Amino acid sequence: MTASQAEDGGRKPATPEFRRQLQDIIPSLRAFARGLCGNRELADDLAQEAMMRAWAARDSFEPGTNFRAWIFMILRNHFYTTIRKNSRMTSWDPEAAERILVQEPAQQHAIHITDVEKALQQLPAEQREMLLLVGAGGASYEEAAEIAGCALGTVKSRLARGRTALAAIINGPDDVVETQRHSNMTDKDVMSTAA
């Protein structure tokens, strides 16, 4: 889609508020896209495409409702359509190798961001997106359910399975028990202990 295609006839003009929301969401949109496809350039293309689609579909957005959920859903749907056509979308971003450590190497639970990013790309997409939405982006279970178009219980089970699988990929199967302990906590609890 091009900018001119996004501006199509017969639609009501975008309000300054709509534009402001679109501009404010760019950092989160880029982060979600980067996590989904694992590649900086492709993720930015994906985020821009989602912005154009959101602009074109602005009539369907109800002011006062959750703008983030609405545009994340647009991005996600476009992502799944694209990966069916283009296998490059799951490639690994080599620039990410420069990232810093979460903790110092001497500590017991030291872990590289790069390991997590690589492991994420090995997960089934539906588990990956839940970890990105709730674990990384801080979305509520309800919001994640709205974005993915699934039930609340499905969100929780995908999160728990995703966490377990991620730990198994990064640390080996021995770490799974420890990860399952964390999976029994709410994600907000886990985040607050990690802060």
Added chain:
Amino acid sequence: MAERTLSKSKKRESKPMRFVNAVDPDFDPISAALRQMHDGVASEPVPDEFLLLLDQLDARMAEKDKKLS
């Protein structure tokens, strides 16, 4: 003396949080890594092409409004 106390207090405040995490049994490195991944990208400066795109959409809209009026 007061200065020495202040200095000690400052040292305590600047102690890295990592130490707390290292002894916290509930620390989950995977959750922390996910959050850090997200925050790392979200804190990058927004590339110009994104703002350019918004400007293009705005400009085309204004152009269309002009034609209609």
